[in-house]
Amino acid sequence: EEFLIALPDTPVDQARKMAERVRDIVQNTPLSIGAGKMPVGVTLSIGVALGTGDDCDVTDVIERADAALYDSKSSGRNAVTLARTAA
Numbered sequence: 001e002e003f004l005i006a007l008p009d010t011p012v013d014q015a016r017k018m019a020e021r022v023r024d025i026v027q028n029t030p031l032s033i034g035a036g037k038m039p040v041g042v043t044l045s046i047g048v049a050l051g052t053g054d055d056c057d058v059t060d061v062i063e064r065a066d067a068a069l070y071d072s073k074s075s076g077r078n079a080v081t082l083a084r085t086a087a
Contacts, residue, residue, distance in 0.1 A: 002069070004062065012050040012082065019046045019080045027078060043078035045069055050085070 007015050023044045030039030047068030051061035064083035072081040 002066075004065075012048065015048050015050070016080055016082060019048050022046070023078065023080055045072035045077050046080045047072060047083055048080060049083035 007018065010018075023046055026042055026044050029042075031042050032039050047065040047070070049061045049065035049068060051058065068081040068083035072079040075081070
């Protein structure tokens with residue numbers, strides 16, 4: 001599944017730290033499915049993109065975050081990747 005978290009007025013370094021914190025919590029919290037079943041480990045791949053200014057194009061920010069997400073997945077998963085800045 002894919003989810004979007006918007007962090008208005010958040011500098012990119014703080015957004016990256018928040019994403020790392022979420023990734024770490026999920027990684028270190030095994031998911032128990034059914035009684036007597038072994039816990040299953042879950043990991044996250046996260047893309048972080050920054051949008052600034054009054055003329056910020058939300059669609060562009062989402063597309064860049066999505067591309068960064070896929071960079072995280074293709075580089076081994078369970079990672080946070082910062083998106084390239086807007087052109």
